[in-house]
Amino acid sequence: MTSEYSMQVLAQLLVSGIAVGMIYGVIAFGYQLTFATSKTLNFGQGEALMLGSLVGLSVVTITGYWIMLPIVLAFGMIQGAVVERLGVRQAIKTKSEAGWIMATIALGIIFKNLAENIWGRDALKFPSPLPEAPLSFMGVNVLPMEVVIVFGALAMMLLVEVFNRRSIYGKAVVATANDRDAAGLMGINTSLVITFSYALSSMTAAFAGVLVAPVTLTGASMGGALGLKAFAVAIIGGLSSGMGVVVGGLILGITETLTGYYLSTGYKDVPGLVLLLLVLSLKPSGLFGSATIKKV
Amino acid sequence: MLKVENLVAGYGKVQVLQDVSLEVPQGSLVTLIGSNGAGKTTTLRAVCGMIAAQSGRIMLDGAEITGLAPHQITRRGLAHSPEGRRVFPTLPVADNLLLGAFTRVTGSRPKGDVARDLDRMYAMFPRLAERRAQLAGTLSGGEQQMLAMARALMLAPLVLLLDEPSMGLAPRLVEEVFSIIARLKAERVTMLLVEQFAAAALDVADFGYVLENGRVTASGPAAALKNDPAVRAAYLGTAH
Ligand SMILES: Nc1ncnc2c1ncn2[C@@H]1O[C@H](COP(=O)(O)OP(=O)(O)O)[C@@H](O)[C@H]1O
Ligand SMILES: [Mg+2]
Numbered sequence: 001m002t003s004e005y006s007m008q009v010l011a012q013l014l015v016s017g018i019a020v021g022m023i024y025g026v027i028a029f030g031y032q033l034t035f036a037t038s039k040t041l042n043f044g045q046g047e048a049l050m051l052g053s054l055v056g057l058s059v060v061t062i063t064g065y066w067i068m069l070p071i072v073l074a075f076g077m078i079q080g081a082v083v084e085r086l087g088v089r090q091a092i093k094t095k096s097e098a099g100w101i102m103a104t105i106a107l108g109i110i111f112k113n114l115a116e117n118i119w120g121r122d123a124l125k126f127p128s129p130l131p132e133a134p135l136s137f138m139g140v141n142v143l144p145m146e147v148v149i150v151f152g153a154l155a156m157m158l159l160v161e162v163f164n165r166r167s168i169y170g171k172a173v174v175a176t177a178n179d180r181d182a183a184g185l186m187g188i189n190t191s192l193v194i195t196f197s198y199a200l201s202s203m204t205a206a207f208a209g210v211l212v213a214p215v216t217l218t219g220a221s222m223g224g225a226l227g228l229k230a231f232a233v234a235i236i237g238g239l240s241s242g243m244g245v246v247v248g249g250l251i252l253g254i255t256e257t258l259t260g261y262y263l264s265t266g267y268k269d270v271p272g273l274v275l276l277l278l279v280l281s282l283k284p285s286g287l288f289g290s291a292t293i294k295k296v
Numbered sequence: 297m298l299k300v301e302n303l304v305a306g307y308g309k310v311q312v313l314q315d316v317s318l319e320v321p322q323g324s325l326v327t328l329i330g331s332n333g334a335g336k337t338t339t340l341r342a343v344c345g346m347i348a349a350q351s352g353r354i355m356l357d358g359a360e361i362t363g364l365a366p367h368q369i370t371r372r373g374l375a376h377s378p379e380g381r382r383v384f385p386t387l388p389v390a391d392n393l394l395l396g397a398f399t400r401v402t403g404s405r406p407k408g409d410v411a412r413d414l415d416r417m418y419a420m421f422p423r424l425a426e427r428r429a430q431l432a433g434t435l436s437g438g439e440q441q442m443l444a445m446a447r448a449l450m451l452a453p454l455v456l457l458l459d460e461p462s463m464g465l466a467p468r469l470v471e472e473v474f475s476i477i478a479r480l481k482a483e484r485v486t487m488l489l490v491e492q493f494a495a496a497a498l499d500v501a502d503f504g505y506v507l508e509n510g511r512v513t514a515s516g517p518a519a520a521l522k523n524d525p526a527v528r529a530a531y532l533g534t535a536h
Contacts, residue, residue, distance in 0.1 A: 168401050171395055178386055184366035
């Protein structure tokens with residue numbers, strides 16, 4: 001094995017790690033959105049991703065890829081709003097700490113069962129909008145879809161940031177995150193803002209679902225592991241720091257692929273979880289964050 | 297313009313306001329004074345919908361607002377500069393002010409000229425103009441108080457509630473706050489001012505109410521209250 005060859009392998013692993021990491025990052029970004037406005041999270045975030053991906057699979061055969069995208073985004077928004085209304089709103093109103101955790105986990109399980117009944121239990125192939133032959137850069141193979149994942153995820157997060165900073169409604173979201181009572185005094189319907197943040201959060205997850213599906217296959221059980229790992233990324237990156245999740249996602253994605261290759265695929269999930277445990281014990285607010293998950 | 301009738305309210309099972317009635321006529325400045333813990337803040341919270349009234353009625357501009365949510369009451373034209381300022385720390389000064397006009401920008405209040413009102417606020421509070429791009433969380437306490445008042449004014453409200461705008465400020469800034477209140481009064485902004493500085497509040501107000509243990513125990517034209525022996529002994533004798 002020449003050293004040039006091993007450098008190529010390393011570069012190859014980095015590319016795959018970055019693509020996976022961006023997916024984790026964008027799902028984790030979704031956790032941040034609801035945490036900011038309501039200090040609650042959707043533990044069925046992985047199922048939101050899975051549903052987005054499967055709905056996309058059904059729609060894509062009818063409409064083609066590009067029309068499928070806005071339909072999936074709209075579906076994600078509705079799904080997120082439903083989760084908030086059914087699972088979270090009452091818990092926030094009664095200040096129940098455990099209520100929203102149980103409710104969002106339960107809804108996630110229901111969505112998974114629903115998906116198993118509609119689409120079956122098998123992994124399904126998702127048509128790729130781009131050629132599936134890899135492009136070669138200096139001997140490193142990059143799937144066109146991996147490039148789309150990286151830029152698509154970044155674009156999604158950037159759009160939400162621009163919305164929050166520039167539009168009056170985005171500012172209302174930030175105000176609600178800052179101080180919910182004071183936002184109400186501005187005439188902002190903060191319950192609606194929280195519903196909206198759930199809608200946005202599931203929308204980003206659904207988008208991540210259709211981005212990743214052509215590379216990984218899709219299916220009713222695809223959400224669980226992704227949702228959990230993205231949760232780890234949200235903790236690592238910090239639930240309150242905007243771009244921390246991108247760094248956290250990349251750290252996790254890259255360590256996973258490196259471990260999978262150099263150690264054993266059997267240990268692929270270990271380094272990320274070790275990292276999570278380390279962060280939780282050394283800096284519970286996340287590497288970049290300032291708020292802990294505990295309600296303040 | 298604002299009328300509170302036999303208001304009973306509190307927190308959970310704790311009843312703080314026993315029976316509060318007061319009235320703020322259009323264009324007037326009414327002050328609500330009372331010692332710490334009397335229920336002044338609780339009264340304002342009940343008026344703006346942050347806490348529910350257990351009984352009684354609250355009328356704004358002839359229509360009942362009892363039981364409405366805070367955002368609905370704001371959309372009826374009631375602005376509140378709350379205790380503790382409660383500015384939005386991660387947003388710049390300019391965005392804090394713009395959010396004061398959220399209902400106007402988004403169409404639930406008459407729009408008017410938001411840009412002109414922003415300029416008026418910057419003219420009235422020059423320090424905010426200098427710091428318009430600065431995050432509100434980095435302002436000094438006095439500047440945050442100015443911002444909270446200016447943000448409430450951006451609603452172009454029918455009634456403005458001010459909860460202890462002088463709290464925690466250096467004497468020079470307290471004077472500045474009261475001179476701004478006097479100026480707003482001259483512009484005939486309808487205000488309900490809650491204050492612990494009873495003397496200063498009665499000096500600037502048209503009418504006053506004294507709150508004790510959740511009940512109104514005295515009321516009258518501000519000048520008359522100021523000369524009331526009981527009020528003098530309780531609130532002015534030892535006042536700052
Ligand atoms: N959030 C709260 N929960 C429970 N009790 C409160 C709360 N806020 C104030 N109180 C109680 O209500 C009473 C009146 O308080 P407040 O209205 O803040 O008085 P003031 O503004 O006149 O100083 C006090 O006894 C206070 O302890
Ligand atoms: Mg008070």
